[in-house]
Amino acid sequence: KAGVTQTPRYLIKTRGQQVTLSCSPISGHRSVSWYQQTPGQGLQFLFEYFSETQRNKGNFPGRFSGRQFSNSRSEMNVSTLELGDSALYLCASSLGTAEKLFFGSGTQLSVL
Amino acid sequence: AQKITQTQPGMFVQEKEAVTLDCTYDTSDQSYGLFWYKQPSSGEMIFLIYQGSYDEQNATEGRYSLNFQKARKSANLVISASQLGDSAMYFCAMREFTGANNLVFGTGTRLTVIP
Numbered sequence: 001k002a003g004v005t006q007t008p009r010y011l012i013k014t015r016g017q018q019v020t021l022s023c024s025p026i027s028g029h030r031s032v033s034w035y036q037q038t039p040g041q042g043l044q045f046l047f048e049y050f051s052e053t054q055r056n057k058g059n060f061p062g063r064f065s066g067r068q069f070s071n072s073r074s075e076m077n078v079s080t081l082e083l084g085d086s087a088l089y090l091c092a093s094s095l096g097t098a099e100k101l102f103f104g105s106g107t108q109l110s111v112l
Numbered sequence: 113a114q115k116i117t118q119t120q121p122g123m124f125v126q127e128k129e130a131v132t133l134d135c136t137y138d139t140s141d142q143s144y145g146l147f148w149y150k151q152p153s154s155g156e157m158i159f160l161i162y163q164g165s166y167d168e169q170n171a172t173e174g175r176y177s178l179n180f181q182k183a184r185k186s187a188n189l190v191i192s193a194s195q196l197g198d199s200a201m202y203f204c205a206m207r208e209f210t211g212a213n214n215l216v217f218g219t220g221t222r223l224t225v226i227p
Contacts, residue, residue: 033214043203043217056214088155092215100147101207101215103157 002027004093004104012110018079021107025072025093031055032074033101034066037088046089049074050096078109086111114139116204118218125194126226132179133189133221135204141165143209146187148178151201151220160202163187191223199225 005024013019025032033048033056045058049068066076072093078085088108092101115138125131137146148160163171163178171178179188191198204218 035215042219043205043215045214045216048214058214090157092157100145100159100162102159103149105154105156108155 004091004102006089006091006104006107008107009105010108010110012112013081014112015081015083017081018077019081019109020075020077021089021091021109023074023076023091023093023104025074025091026102029093029095029102030072031094031096031099032068032072033092033094034074034076035090035092036060037090037106038086043090046076081111083111085109114141114144114206114208114216116206116216116218118204118221120221121219122222122224124224124226125191125198127196128193130190130192131194131223133191133202133204133223135187135189135218137185137187137204137206139185139206139208141208141210145207145209146178146180147205147207147215148176148187148189149203149205150198151203153200157203161189194225196225196227199223 007022031050034046037043048056052068063079068074088106090106092103094101117136144165146163150158161173161176175192177190201220203220205215
């Protein structure tokens with residue numbers, strides 16, 4: 001069974017640009033959540049989607065958004081990038097909303 | 113609010129020895145799950161072991177076991193027979209199933225296995 005797949009693996013953008021990250025969950029998993037990891041703040045929850053609906057959102061500005069498609073694949077978008085958005089963005093999937101989470105390899109975003 | 117505390121920023125262990133990584137948590141929820149993840153330098157967060165708050169037995173997965181002490185709110189990870197490939201960051205995390213439901217992570221412990 002394939003694991004959680006995140007694309008791209010690395011991304012370099014400049015301030016003010018926008019970026020879209022993609023996540024394909026493990027087959028059969030309907031819940032997808034996103035986390036941001038930085039050296040200063042550690043791992044922080046961004047949002048969770050289940051059956052195309054956002055169930056939960058972390059404390060991030062509105063520049064961070066996401067969506068989930070009918071096949072459970074998810075995308076997150078960050079608009080008007082700032083230097084502080086440089087981070088490893090991790091996607092996790094689970095069967096339901098009260099299950100074990102399995103993570104992908106992450107997308108390393110660098111904002112110059 | 114839920115909180116995870118890992119008090120060991122770094123740990124060293126001799127190859128083939130056992131090591132315990134500490135984790136304490138705080139929650140007012142009765143239904144929750146505790147997780148341990150390993151993050152090598154490649155960045156991927158690898159699931160190691162899970163313990164539900166209602167599980168009476170300590171979880172075990174191969175060389176990993178979770179020492180769950182509910183009254184003390186601790187969920188320590190024990191790695192037996194350490195291998196060089198065990199060198200990585202280890203994160204303890206909790207998910208409240210009736211609360212916010214997202215994973216809350218500790219700050220991590222960097223484990224180094226010495227040959």
